[in-house]
Amino acid sequence: xxxxxxxxxxxxLRDEFPAQQFNTWLRPLQSxxxxxxxxxxxxxxxxxxxxxxxxxxxxxxxxxxxxxGQAPRINMRVGSATAARDMVQRSQTANVESGRQDDTxxxxxxxxxxxxxxxxxQPRREVLSSAAASRRxxxxxxxxxxxxxxxxxxxxxxxxxxxKSNQLARAASMQVxxxxxxxxxxxxxxxxxxxxxxxLMHAVGNEIVRRNPRAKVAYLRSERFVADMVKALQLNAINxxxxxxxxxxxxxxxxxxxxxxxxxxxxxxxxTFNALLEGGQQVIVTCDRFPKEIxxxxxxxxxxxxxxxxxxxxxxxxxxxxxxxxxxxxxxNVRLSSEAAFFIAQKIRSNVRELEGALRLVIANAHxxxxxxxxxxIRESLKDLLALHEKQVSIDNIQRTVAEYYKIKVADLHxxxxxxxxxxxxxxxxxxxxxxxxxxxxxxxxxxxxxxHTTVLHACKKIVELQGTDTNIREDYQNFMRLLTT
Amino acid sequence: MVGDTLGGDQLTLGVRIRDxxxxxxxxxxxxxxxxxxxxxxxxxxxLPVIVVCGDSGTGKSHLLQAVCHHTEALxxxxxxxxxxxxxxxxxxxxxxxxxxxxxxxxxxxxxxxNAPWEEALFHLFNRMLDNGHQLIVTASQTPASLGLGLRDxxxxxxxxxxxxxxxxxxxxxxxxxxxxxxxxxxxxxxxVGRFILRRATRHTGDLLDILDRLDExxxxxxxxxxxxxxxxxxxx
Numbered sequence: 001x002x003x004x005x006x007x008x009x010x011x012x013l014r015d016e017f018p019a020q021q022f023n024t025w026l027r028p029l030q031s032x033x034x035x036x037x038x039x040x041x042x043x044x045x046x047x048x049x050x051x052x053x054x055x056x057x058x059x060x061x062x063x064x065x066x067x068x069g070q071a072p073r074i075n076m077r078v079g080s081a082t083a084a085r086d087m088v089q090r091s092q093t094a095n096v097e098s099g100r101q102d103d104t105x106x107x108x109x110x111x112x113x114x115x116x117x118x119x120x121x122q123p124r125r126e127v128l129s130s131a132a133a134s135r136r137x138x139x140x141x142x143x144x145x146x147x148x149x150x151x152x153x154x155x156x157x158x159x160x161x162x163x164k165s166n167q168l169a170r171a172a173s174m175q176v177x178x179x180x181x182x183x184x185x186x187x188x189x190x191x192x193x194x195x196x197x198x199x200l201m202h203a204v205g206n207e208i209v210r211r212n213p214r215a216k217v218a219y220l221r222s223e224r225f226v227a228d229m230v231k232a233l234q235l236n237a238i239n240x241x242x243x244x245x246x247x248x249x250x251x252x253x254x255x256x257x258x259x260x261x262x263x264x265x266x267x268x269x270x271x272t273f274n275a276l277l278e279g280g281q282q283v284i285v286t287c288d289r290f291p292k293e294i295x296x297x298x299x300x301x302x303x304x305x306x307x308x309x310x311x312x313x314x315x316x317x318x319x320x321x322x323x324x325x326x327x328x329x330x331x332x333n334v335r336l337s338s339e340a341a342f343f344i345a346q347k348i349r350s351n352v353r354e355l356e357g358a359l360r361l362v363i364a365n366a367h368x369x370x371x372x373x374x375x376x377x378i379r380e381s382l383k384d385l386l387a388l389h390e391k392q393v394s395i396d397n398i399q400r401t402v403a404e405y406y407k408i409k410v411a412d413l414h415x416x417x418x419x420x421x422x423x424x425x426x427x428x429x430x431x432x433x434x435x436x437x438x439x440x441x442x443x444x445x446x447x448x449x450x451x452x453h454t455t456v457l458h459a460c461k462k463i464v465e466l467q468g469t470d471t472n473i474r475e476d477y478q479n480f481m482r483l484l485t486t
Numbered sequence: 487m488v489g490d491t492l493g494g495d496q497l498t499l500g501v502r503i504r505d506x507x508x509x510x511x512x513x514x515x516x517x518x519x520x521x522x523x524x525x526x527x528x529x530x531x532x533l534p535v536i537v538v539c540g541d542s543g544t545g546k547s548h549l550l551q552a553v554c555h556h557t558e559a560l561x562x563x564x565x566x567x568x569x570x571x572x573x574x575x576x577x578x579x580x581x582x583x584x585x586x587x588x589x590x591x592x593x594x595x596x597x598x599x600n601a602p603w604e605e606a607l608f609h610l611f612n613r614m615l616d617n618g619h620q621l622i623v624t625a626s627q628t629p630a631s632l633g634l635g636l637r638d639x640x641x642x643x644x645x646x647x648x649x650x651x652x653x654x655x656x657x658x659x660x661x662x663x664x665x666x667x668x669x670x671x672x673x674x675x676x677x678v679g680r681f682i683l684r685r686a687t688r689h690t691g692d693l694l695d696i697l698d699r700l701d702e703x704x705x706x707x708x709x710x711x712x713x714x715x716x717x718x719x720x721x722x
Contacts, residue, residue, distance in 0.1 A: 019506060019507065019551065023551060023554060023566045024566065024567055024568065024571065027554075027565075027566075028563075028565050028586075030563075043565065043581075043582045043583055043585065043586070044578070044579060044580075044581045044582040044583070045578075045581075046575045046576075046578060046579040046581075047579070050575070078582065079582075080585060150616075192637070193637045193638050193640075193641035194641040194644075194645070221609075221612055223609045223612070255638065258605065288637070288638065351641060353641045353642065353644060353645045354630075354641065354644040354645070356645060357644045357645045357646060357647070357648075360533075360645075360646070360647055361647050361648060364523070364527065364647055368519070368522075368523055368526075383650075434656075435655075436653070437653075438541075438542075438543055438653065438687055438688045438689040438692075439687065439688070440684075440685060440686050440687045440688060441683075441684050441685070442684075442685060443687070453684055453685070457684065
């Protein structure tokens with residue numbers, strides 16, 4: 001059976017189901033033909049269950065029609081076709097069933113969720129092989145421990161912009177990099193989002209490796225630690241897991257706050273943490289808050305976080321923000337004047353990530369329009385980012401704004417009065433309502449004292465016409481657009 | 487099953503024209519630049535996240551599907567999911583999605599304030615970042631104004647590029663109506679289109695629903711679309 005049978009089937013289904021349903025549930029399925037069966041791979045077990053329940057019968061019917069009455073056997077699985085191909089090769093060498101020791105403490109619902117992808121209906125050997133093929137971090141649960149650092153090489157001390165806000169954190173991090181497992185163990189870096197904690201953490205890891213290329217440094221987010229642990233428990237490979245994490249020279253765990261409510265992970269991390277500290281291996285942890293303030297975390301763990309050095313990273317001050325922008329622009333080979341950098345840094349004050357996002361947006365717009373990056377260009381580019389975007393406004397709001405602007409009453413806009421001092425603002429308000437809302441013209445007419453939709457049309461035409469001949473009206477219109485949409 | 491899905495009030499002939507949403511049929515001058523920018527940026531694998539924001543009726547969902555078609559045409563697999571539709575399934579539904587080079591999530595507002603969902607999105611973002619993949623989400627507001635409970639997630643969305651869509655103008659709406667009518671094999675004279683715009687709500691989705699209704703009525707009654715016919719069907 002050629003693989004195109006599935007594509008033919010998809011073509012039929014595409015015509016039968018609404019695009020939304022098709023794109024959500026059917027299009028993502030990947031197929032693989034093995035022997036006399038058609039294996040369909042769903043990205044996760046929910047998609048698999050949903051397809052099984054809602055679409056499988058129809059899929060079978062279509063395939064039967066396409067095959068002239070002989071329906072192939074369908075085997076639904078979680079994973080990908082690529083992984084399945086690898087699985088066939090790996091299943092011969094994987095020896096996962098024997099020699100595993102168990103340590104199956106209670107795992108919370110949150111922890112189960114983290115590793116949901118391995119909980120499917122496949123036999124265990126295949127689960128592991130499939131997971132092994134699709135995950136880079138499979139090594140620690142397979143017995144063949146290979147250290148993968150997952151360090152981002154671009155995050156170094158050289159690329160870190162130092163300022164008053166992060167001076168102490170940088171200095172402490174450098175100390176740790178020079179003397180891992182020394183006095184500052186653990187190093188606990190905390191602060192708000194997007195301030196460079198992760199950058200510093202990677203910088204330490206990279207520096208340790210630069211000084212000692214044989215050093216085993218492992219960086220991972222706390223969620224990955226949880227996922228690996230749950231997977232190891234499910235595969236009876238918890239001892240491999242422990243051995244892996246306790247064998248590194250430096251363990252760098254990012255965003256530790258996501259251990260909250262994951263009791264089993266906290267327990268495991270607690271023991272790993274103790275083992276590493278006793279062995280003189282370095283631990284670095286980042287968090288969005290001070291250790292004592294972490295909720296749903298065991299007290300003994302919070303207390304241990306404070307044993308070494310706890311340093312806060314603060315939001316960068318203006319000069320640092322300017323320096324960060326200049327550095328980022330330089331890294332992307334973009335010419336950014338200090339005036340332009342200063343302008344962005346003044347507008348974006350909260351964190352470095354947002355600052356970089358702003359710069360990215362400005363650069364993209366400059367690239368698309370071919371314009372130079374100047375403060376007016378930046379202002380226009382950042383309009384969206386600063387939430388100065390066009391919002392859907394109500395007719396009430398338009399009427400209030402217009403009445404206030406022209407110093408008349410809202411009731412005048414609803415009234416039958418036809419003096420110039422009232423008709424022009426009314427026409428202006430109607431025109432704005434048409435431009436800025438989705439209301440129908442009859443609805444707009446109704447909102448202005450029950451006028452006919454033709455009156456609204458006339459008003460809109462009039463305002464367009466006047467904008468071409470009367471500078472005051474043009475200016476008023478622009479003012480209203482600015483007032484109502486920012 | 488198919489009949490159930492398509493709803494009860496349909497033509498006897500059970501064929502419904504497929505409305506593939508592509509960049510080519512995303513019409514209207516007002517958002518043309520934004521759509522062009524999205525198409526190019528969706529090819530940039532170094533960009534971890536794009537947020538497409540705009541009010542209801544600006545074509546956000548259309549553009550997400552267009553990104554998926556475009557991505558597939560480039561030989562990469564992609565996935566387009568509506569978060570409101572996924573909500574009853576729980577956040578674990580996002581597991582494994584980071585393996586797709588492009589994941590498009592429509593209507594992020596559906597999960598705002600829902601801590602487990604926000605956290606699951608945060609982890610999805612991180613995994614996609616690790617894999618060098620791209621996440622594209624739609625929202626009615628910019629990330630800073632969304633009111634996400636998880637600051638880590640808000641901050642990561644702010645790290646990407648925001649593309650703002652504006653409400654279409656009437657000429658754009660007319661173009662969209664005309665194009666959809668043409669795809670249906672329906673003759674929609676301009677004056678009839680303008681008449682609809684003068685009488686109906688001007689929300690794009692509602693306008694297209696009206697066109698569907700007129701299409702069915704016109705076929706059943708074997709009548710052309712004229713202003714009197716539209717008036718009689720719509721009760722205007």
